[in-house]
Amino acid sequence: MAEVADYPGTIHLTExxxxxxxxxxxxxxxxxxxxxxxxxxxxxxxxxxxDLKPGMLVMIRPGTRHRAIGKMKILNIVYPKFDPSDEWFDE
Incomplete structure (x- = not known):
């Protein structure tokens, strides 16, 4: 999705x-x-x-450690707008 200033989140296609x-x-x-x-x-x-299948939605709340396993194509809907600096690792 192109950046829209007044849209409160981001949506992007991820493979x-x-x-x-x-x-x-x-x-x-x-x-x-x-x-x-x-x-x-x-x-x-x-x-x-x-286990995933096409058509499923998976909500990931702040603080939830998560990762995708395997090959997939998703729409990632993020609120508030995606910020690459808000990615944290335990190590």
Missing amino acids: ISSDAKLHYHKQLTETYYILECDADAQMQLDDARI
Whole structure:
């Protein structure tokens, strides 16, 4: 989505081709809408893993350690606007 000054969040298409690194956000809430994914694709939310399929929504609240596992194409809906500096790792 093109940047719209008065829209309170961001929406972007993301293709994930390898396992993401476990991380969290202090301010952002992300919602992944799964467009396409391999049969073994999962989301890790803290210590839980969720099997994914197209059409699913996964909300990730601030402070939740998360990562995408496997190959997928998603819409990432972020509130407030995505800020790349709000990505934190435990290590």
